[in-house]
Amino acid sequence: MTKGYQALTLVVAAAVFAFGGITGFRLLTSKADTADQAATCTPKTVKKGQRLDSNLITVNVFNASNRAGLANRVTINLQTNGFLGGTISNSESATKPSRVAILTDDPRDPRVRLVARQFKDKVAYRKPDITVDTGVIVIVGDDYSGLRKKAPTRITSDRDITACVATVPLP
Structure with a gap:
């Protein structure tokens, strides 16, 4: 494996980790959907x-x-x-x-x-x-x-x- 390929893999993994962390934090701190449900x-x-x-x-x-x-x-x-x-x-x-x-x-x-x-x-x-x-x-x-x-x-x-x-x- 070349050094360029290793660096690219590391950058992609860091991007996926950052995206997942930000998305998870947003989901964790978002308000619940409390809209009235349709009649059952x-x-x-x-x-x-x-x-x-x-x-x-x-x-x-x-x-x-x-x-x-x-x-x-x-x-x-x-x-x-x-x-x-x-x-x-x-x-x-x-x-x-x-x-x-x-x-x-x-x-x-x-x-x-x-x-x-x-x-x-x-x-x-x-x-x-x-x-x-x-x-x-x-x-x-x-x-x-x-x-x-x-x-x-x-x-x-x-x-x-x-x-x-x-x-x-x-x-």
């Missing part, structure tokens, strides 16, 4: 007497059992029936059902009724003592036995309901 959903209203489909209902499933991953499996099975998956976690609720409980202030809500019809087990209704942003709260216990085969995926609404339908952002 569009409100859809189901009027009283209209059909409410499972794809408009978010279900949050919490595991109160000793069976690892039960809330995740229940959510996957509900998604197979068209429901939207919400929060999946171990339960921090004081409600400890042996089978299934739904936390709600209104057991007659059509969203709650449709979710309840998914389960083989008799569903207990309790007042909410945990909060989530949106959707129906389900807690499963040790004796949970699964979803019904051919469970309904729609119900006639007895009230106006507004649901948030996910939008796909354009590229």
Whole structure:
């Protein structure tokens, strides 16, 4: 290798290092992009007497059992029936059902009724003592036995309901 080639290599390496250092410093000290993000959903209203489909209902499933991953499996099975998956976690609720409980202030809500019809087990209704942003709260216990085969995926609404339908952002 000639001395000229070595010097050129050293100069190019120093230039790359300097460029990388300056660019990295600028990225490190730049302000975060805090622009408002586009809406991720569009409100859809189901009027009283209209059909409410499972794809408009978010279900949050919490595991109160000793069976690892039960809330995740229940959510996957509900998604197979068209429901939207919400929060999946171990339960921090004081409600400890042996089978299934739904936390709600209104057991007659059509969203709650449709979710309840998914389960083989008799569903207990309790007042909410945990909060989530949106959707129906389900807690499963040790004796949970699964979803019904051919469970309904729609119900006639007895009230106006507004649901948030996910939008796909354009590229």
